[in-house]
Amino acid sequence: MQLGCATSSLTFSHEKIMIISLKRDPWESDITIFFPTYDKARNALALALSPVVRALVDPDGALRDIRDLDSISFSDWFMSKGGTRASIQRMWDPVAYALGFIDCDNISARCMLTIFALFATKTEASLLRMLKACDVPGIKRLVPPQWRELDFFDNIYKLVGVPVVTVQLRYNGWVTELKDLERSRQLRQAAGLDNLLYTPDADFSCFADLALASPEDYYLEGQGSLLQCVLTPGDPYMPLPNDEIIKRVAKQVLALFPSSQGLEITWSSVVKIGQSLYREGPGKDPFRPDQKTPVKNFFLAGSYTKQDYIDSMEGATLSGRQASAYICDAGEDLVTLRKKLAAAESMALAGAAL
Numbered sequence: 001m002q003l004g005c006a007t008s009s010l011t012f013s014h015e016k017i018m019i020i021s022l023k024r025d026p027w028e029s030d031i032t033i034f035f036p037t038y039d040k041a042r043n044a045l046a047l048a049l050s051p052v053v054r055a056l057v058d059p060d061g062a063l064r065d066i067r068d069l070d071s072i073s074f075s076d077w078f079m080s081k082g083g084t085r086a087s088i089q090r091m092w093d094p095v096a097y098a099l100g101f102i103d104c105d106n107i108s109a110r111c112m113l114t115i116f117a118l119f120a121t122k123t124e125a126s127l128l129r130m131l132k133a134c135d136v137p138g139i140k141r142l143v144p145p146q147w148r149e150l151d152f153f154d155n156i157y158k159l160v161g162v163p164v165v166t167v168q169l170r171y172n173g174w175v176t177e178l179k180d181l182e183r184s185r186q187l188r189q190a191a192g193l194d195n196l197l198y199t200p201d202a203d204f205s206c207f208a209d210l211a212l213a214s215p216e217d218y219y220l221e222g223q224g225s226l227l228q229c230v231l232t233p234g235d236p237y238m239p240l241p242n243d244e245i246i247k248r249v250a251k252q253v254l255a256l257f258p259s260s261q262g263l264e265i266t267w268s269s270v271v272k273i274g275q276s277l278y279r280e281g282p283g284k285d286p287f288r289p290d291q292k293t294p295v296k297n298f299f300l301a302g303s304y305t306k307q308d309y310i311d312s313m314e315g316a317t318l319s320g321r322q323a324s325a326y327i328c329d330a331g332e333d334l335v336t337l338r339k340k341l342a343a344a345e346s347m348a349l350a351g352a353a354l
């Protein structure tokens with residue numbers, strides 16, 4: 001596999017890791033992929049036959065084509081275009097795990113291709129960083145049971161969150177420093193791979209050394225790598241105690257970077273989320289609710305709601321924009337409704353006082 005950095009004489013498992021993006025966030029990456037050479041032509045052909053190419057000249061038309069691919073999995077779509085099982089396992093599964101926390105057999109072609117099309121056409125990354133909304137488990141708790149008589153609300157219960165476990169490991173050296181063993185053992189200066197990394201050979205498909213990739217927040221003087229590993233699917237790890245999870249992840253880190261043998265873990269953290277992103281499987285898109293609901297004064301926002309982006313911060317932003325546009329459009333109706341409600345309330349109060 002070609003890497004974005006020089007390979008080294010140290011014992012780095014260079015067939016096991018790929019650098020996919022030049023930016024650090026899988027949700028806002030340039031889709032710059034270092035293809036495994038054996039499948040380069042087939043991958044290129046499959047993508048050339050996809051709506052991603054149309055997106056370059058006709059983004060709206062491409063998104064319409066992509067929406068029609070919601071009923072099949074990315075694997076089925078990719079193989080129908082001549083892609084191979086080997087490239088799914090070695091390359092696309094880690095990408096799917098990073099984007100949707102599920103593999104290519106379970107993620108919809110719509111979800112994966114939407115992202116590729118947006119990467120191909122959008123030059124700006126995330127436009128807005130923070131948006132508070134409700135998540136899938138939250139909205140299920142908020143909706144009054146009687147509203148479930150309407151398909152619109154009942155459909156939300158068909159969306160299910162994926163469990164995910166995030167593990168952070170701080171080392172007393174630089175785990176991903178491949179060129180110079182001595183540099184990997186000193187603590188005066190950060191060293192190693194400053195990028196988001198993917199691998200098909202560990203339970204964490206997507207990981208990064210945050211001390212390098214995000215030094216302002218995570219580099220600590222006198223300390224080494226802070227590996228963040230996202231375990232997807234998280235199901236098998238959910239019942240395990242934290243020390244067992246840490247032990248397993250550390251073992252897999254060592255298998256990927258044998259030259260880190262002897263480095264010690266000085267700090268660790270495990271965060272388990274039982275229901276994170278909703279499972280963007282084939283056929284699930286129709287169940288995502290619009291921001292405008294059948295209840296006139298009840299609007300939804302959140303990345304699980306209908307918008308042309310995956311469940312991500314970007315998606316949350318888009319959903320918020322769509323929700324605010326609907327609320328503005330409904331302005332007069334909402335004022336009228338408020339007046340009616342206020343009148344009904346004061347009549348009820350007057351009635352109660354009699």
Ligand SMILES: Cc1cc2nc3c(=O)[nH]c(=O)nc-3n(C[C@H](O)[C@H](O)[C@H](O)COP(=O)(O)OP(=O)(O)OC[C@H]3O[C@@H](n4cnc5c(N)ncnc54)[C@H](O)[C@@H]3O)c2cc1C
Binds near residue numbers: 134137277304314316
């Ligand atoms: C481990 C992990 C890594 C991720 N990495 C990235 C990444 O690198 N880039 C990216 O773009 N996306 C990433 N995502 C996805 C991203 O975090 C979500 O898509 C995004 O946060 C969704 O935003 P949101 O505002 O829709 O919902 P959330 O950020 O989930 O916010 C929902 C809020 O609603 C609150 N809430 C729930 N129920 C109720 C209730 N009944 N009443 C009131 N409040 C309630 C919750 O407490 C929460 O604060 C990641 C997700 C996970 C789990």
